Amino acid sequence: MNSILLVLYYGWILSLATLINGYEQKPLGATRAPLKRVAIIGAGAGGSSSAYNLRKYADQSLLDVNITVFERASYVGGRSTTVNVFDDPAYPIELGASIFVSVNHNLVNASRELGLMVKGAGEDRPGESEETIGIWDGKRFVYILSDSLSWWNIAKLVWRYGLAPVRAQTLMKTTVGKFLRLYEEPLFPFKSLTAAAAEVGLLDTTSVTGEVFLEENSVSPKFSREIIQASTRVNYGQNLPVIHGLEAMVCMATDGAMAIQGGNWQIFAGMLSASEANVRLESTVRSIDRNDDGTLTITSTSAGSDMETDVFDEVVIAGPLQDSGISISPPPERIPDEIPYVELYVTLFSSPHRLSPKYFDLAGSGKTVVPETVLTTLPEDSNLPPSQSGVGPAGFWSISTLRTVNSPGSASSPAKHYVYKIFSPQRVTAKFVSQILGLEEEEKEGRDSTVFADNSSIEDLPKHHISWFHEKIWNPYPVLHPRVTFEEAVLAPNMWYTSGMESFISTMETSALMGKNVAALMFQSWFGGEAEYDGSQTFWEKSGI
Numbered sequence: 001m002n003s004i005l006l007v008l009y010y011g012w013i014l015s016l017a018t019l020i021n022g023y024e025q026k027p028l029g030a031t032r033a034p035l036k037r038v039a040i041i042g043a044g045a046g047g048s049s050s051a052y053n054l055r056k057y058a059d060q061s062l063l064d065v066n067i068t069v070f071e072r073a074s075y076v077g078g079r080s081t082t083v084n085v086f087d088d089p090a091y092p093i094e095l096g097a098s099i100f101v102s103v104n105h106n107l108v109n110a111s112r113e114l115g116l117m118v119k120g121a122g123e124d125r126p127g128e129s130e131e132t133i134g135i136w137d138g139k140r141f142v143y144i145l146s147d148s149l150s151w152w153n154i155a156k157l158v159w160r161y162g163l164a165p166v167r168a169q170t171l172m173k174t175t176v177g178k179f180l181r182l183y184e185e186p187l188f189p190f191k192s193l194t195a196a197a198a199e200v201g202l203l204d205t206t207s208v209t210g211e212v213f214l215e216e217n218s219v220s221p222k223f224s225r226e227i228i229q230a231s232t233r234v235n236y237g238q239n240l241p242v243i244h245g246l247e248a249m250v251c252m253a254t255d256g257a258m259a260i261q262g263g264n265w266q267i268f269a270g271m272l273s274a275s276e277a278n279v280r281l282e283s284t285v286r287s288i289d290r291n292d293d294g295t296l297t298i299t300s301t302s303a304g305s306d307m308e309t310d311v312f313d314e315v316v317i318a319g320p321l322q323d324s325g326i327s328i329s330p331p332p333e334r335i336p337d338e339i340p341y342v343e344l345y346v347t348l349f350s351s352p353h354r355l356s357p358k359y360f361d362l363a364g365s366g367k368t369v370v371p372e373t374v375l376t377t378l379p380e381d382s383n384l385p386p387s388q389s390g391v392g393p394a395g396f397w398s399i400s401t402l403r404t405v406n407s408p409g410s411a412s413s414p415a416k417h418y419v420y421k422i423f424s425p426q427r428v429t430a431k432f433v434s435q436i437l438g439l440e441e442e443e444k445e446g447r448d449s450t451v452f453a454d455n456s457s458i459e460d461l462p463k464h465h466i467s468w469f470h471e472k473i474w475n476p477y478p479v480l481h482p483r484v485t486f487e488e489a490v491l492a493p494n495m496w497y498t499s500g501m502e503s504f505i506s507t508m509e510t511s512a513l514m515g516k517n518v519a520a521l522m523f524q525s526w527f528g529g530e531a532e533y534d535g536s537q538t539f540w541e542k543s544g545i
């Protein structure tokens, strides 16, 4: 440990001890400096990880923290949350973030530390089709993957795409390797994401569209459009000419895809409980005001009670500032740019019917089963006007068959129903749902045709066809336009921000990484360390831990 810091640090502890207890030297380890009061706004991946890591750092130091988490929703997890099919807790399914991957060290480690059950992504799928993923362009399947949830069945891909998949895989691995340097000293913790990204050489990747990045790296347009774009569409609702190169690469880093049994939100609930934070649900932060002594007053409202104010030493804003409704006074010198977010319709439903081979033009091919996951891309010749969402003739981003469930109401002879998830840029119509399930013909022959009016929605379909549904409109991630600067982790003194990360990479893991990053920066600042790495000491040396 740096000896000057050591002296300063113990000097400080001693003087605090003097103030509090009269002069009396405490043995090492027994002395705890007074509580630092930390407010975290948002109980999603970013805020929970911030709390979790603050507690870990506090446990390794002589400084204690008192953490309060404000969350305006009634649940923990933010954009990571589940709903129950038939409202039955036996059937939870993800409404938001559904998978993470083995290089997501923060999530993987936390799952292990918290003792959560991890399952392979797609493990619950019915598995009735050998064909797991089909890529649909609105007219035909351009590619079908069999017996695999991984993109990287290289042998098969090479047969169709030549060297492109090999090049793309190498590019993805190099890119992930660069990104992972942000996890380690000397770059971690980073005050400036822009500087850290420049240091590891990722700005070349964020400064161009995925299309340009792949072209520059000699990945053929056919492979890019048919495979990589299918992935950018299901993961981010964006085509390659829109999304930047780095996020396009993230979409291909799917090795070891996994999820938490029962819901990924449990990672964040577990983190919060391990952090011993005081979690206030249904508590909306309205304003943050700086006091003369540098502390910050938070004004919050919660259902059924008046405005409350609390004073903190540090505040973490752990969600996009632009839709937090928080007013900050005095305003920070630099307010994060407002950026467009994608509007995504998520439609979950259960039905006794399977996807229609006829709708997907498989009837003539002798195939009786549609791939369990239908991803989409644009046809080769498409010229979309720039104003359109970019979804193209397919009309949706993805349809996944999640699992089977036993339909209630038939307890004596439970019927098998399939649970589906549709991602689309607009609300799905009853007509569309009927078509993909092959109900249209059946309906025309006799019964109810009114449900096919153009403005009908899934709720208009009869219960014997759609036994349960849940619709949700999200702003799940930014439109990831190419850029070379990112919002800083420090908004103002003692005021931290995690969501600048979303324009770089928008995932649960990267939010969690940023939460840990601000926790580390905060500790550094308490120990008088320069928050920015100057190359001469390690983080722990600087933090006096």
Ligand SMILES: Cc1cc2nc3c(=O)[nH]c(=O)nc-3n(C[C@H](O)[C@H](O)[C@H](O)COP(=O)(O)OP(=O)(O)OC[C@H]3O[C@@H](n4cnc5c(N)ncnc54)[C@H](O)[C@@H]3O)c2cc1C
Residues within 6 Å of the ligand: 041, 042, 043, 044, 045, 046, 047, 070, 071, 072, 073, 077, 078, 079, 080, 095, 096, 097, 098, 099, 100, 283, 284, 285, 286, 318, 319, 320, 323, 324, 325, 326, 344, 346, 474, 475, 476, 477, 498, 499, 506, 507, 508, 509, 511
């Ligand atoms: C449909 C969908 C699919 C996705 N798929 C994946 C995936 O497969 N894998 C993946 O890694 N990521 C996925 N994502 C993205 C992932 O969910 C997010 O990147 C991540 O969860 C963001 O976490 P966060 O903590 O930064 O923000 P959030 O989860 O949004 O948390 C911010 C929290 O702050 C709260 N808040 C905001 N303002 C206030 C206020 N004024 N007072 C109090 N509380 C406030 C909000 O209620 C919210 O709970 C998906 C997202 C969606 C919606």
Ligand SMILES: *[C@@H]1O[C@H](CO)[C@@H](O)[C@H](O)[C@H]1NC(C)=O
Residues within 6 Å of the ligand: 035, 066, 067, 068, 278, 310
């Ligand atoms: C932590 O802060 C909360 C709310 O601000 C307060 O009620 C609680 O007493 C504090 N805990 C400790 C140990 O100081």
Ligand SMILES: *[C@@H]1O[C@H](CO)[C@@H](O)[C@H](O)[C@H]1NC(C)=O
Residues within 6 Å of the ligand: 105, 106, 109, 183
């Ligand atoms: C995850 O755990 C491994 C093994 O304990 C450790 O080496 C690594 O630093 C951890 N990474 C993170 C981000 O927690």
Ligand SMILES: *[C@@H]1O[C@H](CO)[C@@H](O)[C@H](O)[C@H]1NC(C)=O
Residues within 6 Å of the ligand: 453, 455, 456
């Ligand atoms: C749908 O359109 C019909 C005819 O235009 C109208 O009568 C009906 O009220 C509409 N239904 C909804 C749910 O908007």
